[in-house]
Amino acid sequence: MDFQGTLFAAEDTTLSFAGLQRRPLGRGAWIDVRRGWLPEADDAFATLVAAVPWRAERREMYERVVDVPRLLHTYGVGEALPHPVLDRARDALSAHYLPELGEPFVTAGCCYYRDGRDSVAWHGDRIGRGRSRDTMVAIVSVGDPRRLALRPRGGGESISVAMGHGDLLVMGGSCQRTWEHAVPKVAHAGPRISVQFRPLNVF
Numbered sequence: 004m005d006f007q008g009t010l011f012a013a014e015d016t017t018l019s020f021a022g023l024q025r026r027p028l029g030r031g032a033w034i035d036v037r038r039g040w041l042p043e044a045d046d047a048f049a050t051l052v053a054a055v056p057w058r059a060e061r062r063e064m065y066e067r068v069v070d071v072p073r074l075l076h077t078y079g080v081g082e083a084l085p086h087p088v089l090d091r092a093r094d095a096l097s098a099h100y101l102p103e104l105g106e107p108f109v110t111a112g113c114c115y116y117r118d119g120r121d122s123v124a125w126h127g128d129r130i131g132r133g134r135s136r137d138t139m140v141a142i143v144s145v146g147d148p149r150r151l152a153l154r155p156r157g158g159g160e161s162i163s164v165a166m167g168h169g170d171l172l173v174m175g176g177s178c179q180r181t182w183e184h185a186v187p188k189v190a191h192a193g194p195r196i197s198v199q200f201r202p203l204n205v206f
C-alpha cells in the first residue's frame with residue numbers, strides 16, 4: 004500500500020461525525036445523515052452475515068402481528084456485538100448524542116434484507132417510549148444500497164434517503180411519533196444489513 008492508501012486507511016478508522024448533516028423534517032422530527040461513516044464495513048458485513056443467529060421476524064405493527072419479509076436478531080443490553088467495530092460505533096454514537104439524548108444507545112437490532120423482495124412496511128418504532136416521547140434511533144447500513152423512505156404520519160409527501168455501504172442515518176426528535184419510515188421492495192438488490200442502535204425501552 005502506498006503512503007496515500009495508508010493515510011486514508013488510518014483516517015477511516017476514526018468514526019468521525021465531521022460532515023454529519025441534519026435535515027429538519029417538521030413537526031419536531033429530524034434526521035442526521037453521515038455517508039461512509041462505519042470503518043471496516045466490508046468485514047462487518049461479512050461477519051454479520053455469518054455470525055448473527057438470524058431468524059424470520061414477526062412483529063406488532065398497526066396494532067396486529069404480521070410477518071415481515073426479512074431476517075432479524077436483536078442484541079439486548081450488555082450483550083456483546085458480533086464485530087468489535089459495532090461496539091465502537093455504539094459507543095461513539097452514545098458519546099456524540101449524549102448531550103441531546105441524555106442517555107446511551109444500549110440495544111442493537113439487526114435486519115437482513117436478503118434481496119429486493121425483503122422489505123419493511125410503513126411504521127414508527129413506537130413500541131415502548133417512542134410512542135409518547137422524543138427519542139433517537141441510529142441506523143448503520145452495510146451491503147447493497149437500499150432506500151429508507153419517510154412520510155408524515157397521517158399523510159403527506161414522502162422523502163427517501165439512499166442508505167449505502169457504511170452510511171449512518173439517525174432519526175431523532177419526534178420522528179417515531181410524527182413520521183413513519185419504511186424500506187420498500189425493489190426489483191433488484193443484493194443483500195443489505197441494517198443495524199439499529201436504540202436507547203433503553205425503544206423498539
Ligand SMILES: O=C(O)CCC(=O)C(=O)O
Binds near residue numbers: 112114199206
Ligand atoms: O432497515 C432499516 O434501516 C430500517 C429498519 C427499521 O425501520 C426497523 O427495524 O424498525
Ligand SMILES: [Fe+2]
Binds near residue numbers: 128
Ligand atoms: Fe423502524
